[in-house]
Amino acid sequence: AQKVTQAQTEISVVEKEDVTLDCVYETRDTTYYLFWYKQPPSGELVFLIRRNSFDEQNEISGRYSWNFQKSTSSFNFTITASQVVDSAVYFCALSEAGYGGSQGNLIFGKGTKLSVKP
């Protein structure tokens, strides 16, 4: 069965602190995709990153970085020098690749609410 677990329900930090959001996933497929989305108070889910299961290289994009470890089935997200604008709910998601029509639906974790205080 496919499952995504985000154990941290809420995190509160002070501006400029670094923060790591944890994500653990379960899947029996060997080919799959992992995602992070940001949901600000406006409600729209904003795509942040996609990784495929064959690419364990960590990625950095500005203040954001992602650590993908297949050995522990984890795909953690770190925000360096957090800012108030980073306050949002962050979702980790999994998609199993397939042929034909059944591809692309996302399995989301419950989300981690990040509050960054000035």
Added chain:
Amino acid sequence: DTGVSQDPRHKITKRGQNVTFRCDPISEHNRLYWYRQTLGQGPEFLTYFQNEAQLEKSRLLSDRFSAERPKGSFSTLEIQRTEQGDSAMYLCASSLGTGGVGYTEAFFGQGTRLTVV
């Protein structure tokens, strides 16, 4: 293109009434998804279209729910005989499918928040 558009943004309805939501995907996207999100939870997949064909439906999609995408462009999601448990945010997403194995990221609309009273 301004992204995925959903209408209405908010809907309050009485229990037992029917409601219909509309989603306009990004114009060149051939794939369209509906998700439901309840408070404090992540979005849950409901159904998926590739062009006009509905290719996958979740068990969450009871008989009271029906979705269409008649010309492979916009989509509608109808809920008949609404129940209080249907209160949620209904999210639409679209993506560009390239065929075979692979995935391109889905872009989400701002959702329709349904409240059943």
